[in-house]
Amino acid sequence: MSPDPVPAVVPAPRDLAADATPIGDAPGIEQARALGLTDAEYALVTEKLGREPVQVELAMFSLMWSEHCAYKHSKKLLVTLPTEGPAMVLGPGENAGAVDVGDGWTVAFKVESHNHPSAVEPFQGAATGVGGILRDIFALGARPIAVLDALRFGDVDATDENGDPTPGAVRSRFLLDGAVRGIGHYGNSIGVPNIGGDVYFEDPYETNCLVNAMALGLLRRERLTLSAATGVGNVVVLFGASTGADGIGGASVLASAELGDDDADKRPTVQVGDPFEESKLVECTLELLERELLVSVQDLGAAGLTSSASEMASKGEVGLDLDVALVPRRQSGLEPFEVMVSESQERMLCIVTPERLDEVIAITDKWDVHGTAIGVVTDTRRFRVFDGDDLVGDMPVPALVDDCPLYDIFPEKPAGGPASIYPAPQARLARDASSTDALLALLSSANIADRRPLFEQYDPVVQSRTVKRPGEAAAAVLQVPGPAGRRAVVGGLAGPTDVAAESDPDRAIPGVGVSIDGSGRRVAADPYAGTLWNVLECASNLACVGAEPLGLTNNLNFGNPEKPHIAWQLTESVRGLGDGCRAVGAPVVGGNVSLYNEGTTGPIFPTPVVGIVGKVPDVRRAVGTGFVRDGDVVARVGAFVPQLGLSEIARLEGRDLPDGLPDWNVDRIVEGIVAVREAVRAGSLSSATDIAEGGLLVALAEAAIAGGRGARVTVEPADGDDPERTALFGEAPGGFVVTGSRDALAALAESVPVAILGEVGGDRLTVDAAGETIDVSLGDLADAHGALARHFG
Amino acid sequence: MKVGVLQFPGTCDEVDALLAAERAVGAGNAELLWHRDRDLKGVDAIVVPGGFSYGDYLRAGAIAALSPAMESVAAFARDGGPVLGICNGFQVLCEAGLLPGTMLMNPSRRFNFRQVELEVVVADTAWTRAARPGQRLSIPAKHQTGRWYAPDALLQEVRANDQVVFTYAQDDRPNGSTANVAGVTNAGRNVVGLMPHPEHATDPLTGSADGLVLFRSPLEAAGVA
Incomplete structure (x- = not known):
């Protein structure tokens, strides 16, 4: 406090003549x-x-x-999104949205973009993106408790005919490095943990990268301002x-x-x-x-x-x-x-x-x-x-x-399909490569490789809430309110903590699970189904830690909506987002729209980024991605119908985007999500992860690497033109790899499709797949997965 | 026993340090000390926590070392009072001349977070009395300017006086510090500073409880434990 405060002058309303007009000329x-x-x-x-x-x-x-x-x-599109739900405290229209997490505690959250500033100056652009979203959170009276980020850059691995990085790849590495430093600089310095995020590298982001930052804040409901x-x-x-x-x-x-x-x-x-x-x-x-x-x-x-x-x-x-x-x-x-x-x-x-x-x-x-x-x-x-x-x-x-005119947009599906807008990516995997070579190529590809070189530049633990750090589980897990209790939300941190309650070892420790997801590739192929997939993926990640969605925030990153094909992407995407929200029970608490994302090489992939906050009744039950116990049964769970058309392996093979995605049975997929969530909440699983880019084989490899344990599994062919490859590398929403006791998986099979694949054990991943055997040591898997480190010298 | 936790503008880990202290000495027995106050409120031990005091402007810890509260902390330390500096707090104590050495930027010039293995080298300090020499502690480290440096003459003196309290136990030397030093003490052995964050290792649920041993140590010194 100032020792000798001088009373501030209270400004008075000005008394002006009724016909007073501002000085100066109209610029015209x-x-x-x-x-x-x-x-x-x-x-x-x-x-x-x-x-x-x-x-x-x-x-x-x-x-x-x-x-x-x-x-x-x-x-006009955004008003179609669902905004009602039992946990909703504050919907769209304020600085951020907020949901009730129980016992009078409220979590405020929002995602926002800082794309163009980051494309110009990645360090400050990304840093101020974090600063801006944090202000939205504490403007509500909430203490910022976490940051996540969704980053999209051009291909960092593109090479020219001599095998050297292309100018585009060099530029993308520069943007990646600057943005990661900027996010770390701001979040680390302000004492807000960075607990997760995702990053993709695709050609259409080369001259228009995306930096979306999401923040969570914690407050007592009565403090909501x-x-x-x-x-x-x-x-x-x-x-x-x-x-x-x-x-x-x-x-x-x-x-x-x-x-x-x-x-x-x-x-x-x-x-x-x-x-x-x-x-x-x-x-x-x-x-x-x-x-x-x-x-x-x-x-x-x-x-x-x-x-x-x-x-x-x-x-x-x-x-x-x-x-x-x-x-x-x-x-x-x-x-x-x-x-x-x-x-x-x-x-x-x-x-x-x-x-x-x-x-x-x-x-x-x-x-x-x-x-x-x-x-x-x-x-x-x-x-x-x-x-x-x-x-x-x-x-x-x-x-x-209020009086800015609102405009209709005029959607029109591009006659030539998505491949007419987005050129096929550079091929880097032979189409007849063995499954082992394909697995190692996938693990080392920038979209799949271990994110540790990024997130080790961020502080994930400050504020003592982080139960699952980045890379440990499919979603981040925070104990909320955490041991600082009421003290944690007070400015200057006065007030009591909840340390005394810790003497009871049997008490449930409530918390939240959080994930942010938004592949643009799948949305480019099919704006409706791809966006729905993004929402299902986010909810699947939450299910792996036992979190039930409370609310969703979104950042719609698109090109110029005045162009008919972009208008079509936007319209279909918002329709998919609404259906996704309704399917997983996550009403929209607010978000952001970033349009006109077009660089010199055309529009970005349409990229609706979604972040979901979910309730975890007892964070002690949340499980990680990695295998934890030899002898546990490994199973594929969920209504999972993989296909190769839109997959990471198709991207590595340099294939065009497909025109549209298959229809899925969304109800069955959501049943699987709920079943996995309830199994985790019951404490009956040892590990859980969703099947994402790279398909089943990559999910198995990542679980093995994370757990430091191998497995021996058998994968039956899937339906489709290329049954073996589809089973190993095909992608779709709704699939999980889980481990647990045979009894636990038998119980799970009563409510959702469960395919027993094999057992955890040893120090190799060995997969029998219709006559082909994939057999790789954990060390070789981890070496391939560590590929991103080379971009952070 | 009461523990005081210093708070500067830009301090980040003060609530974590409070929790750690309360877990060791009992709920309600830790409180914040404001950087402008010279009054240490009669606490029995002081933690200078991590963060970016004064934005790390000028040099990490340099401005905080000149704050009114630090004048009182220096006097408290001279009188033998137990003072623990963690990360930025270690930097502050070095800048204030209470601990030997100085901190340089990591060789990568990047902020780096990782769970490190620490080895307790000496257990006769105010903050390691509850540990034993050779004990391994799994504790997170997170910093950009954490490479403890001492010129040869100073290093020899520090070693001769057994003032190296912690070293990094793994082979890969997380930040390139001189002689792999992670933490040091003063000649009086009542002031200890280290770069890793023991306050972030006081609950298995959030990673490890290995750091509690530091916060329990002043109790042993006081004959309470």
């Missing part, structure tokens, strides 16, 4: 176009204002009416970092150069993150909320003050008077519009009653994130921007926030 329609507004949208803005917008207003409208803020091409600005006369307080020109023209459509600023093109458009500032911001925000000093709070993200203040005003159905002259700057010479749109990181905006203002400022001083009163809540429902005494912007809040 040419600049509006340059900022991304269409002529019709500009005309609508002019109509709403009753005059042409001046510079501040044009900058603010162009942002609030951008795709990023207004979801104008996706909102919304962002609506209320209470006429209440004060708007900005705290955290000072405001600079960074990020102008970053996530937004605003390009400063086109507003005529000579120096603007030299400014970085990628924001620079400071996790130290954010770590103080977390504690400060949580302490302010714990002391019940705030009416509401909101983070500053894309579009900075413009977006956060106008959304707070809109939700509270009030007006705001803000004075940009009061905003603390880190550089001189900023224009009012620049202050309003700056995306400087690590800032929060809150609404405070005048009586509490001094206390709030004192707490922000304690944490060195000095708060400043910059405005006041009014009853005008207008967003008025002042620069000292000058009125520089005056807009109806509903016009800014």
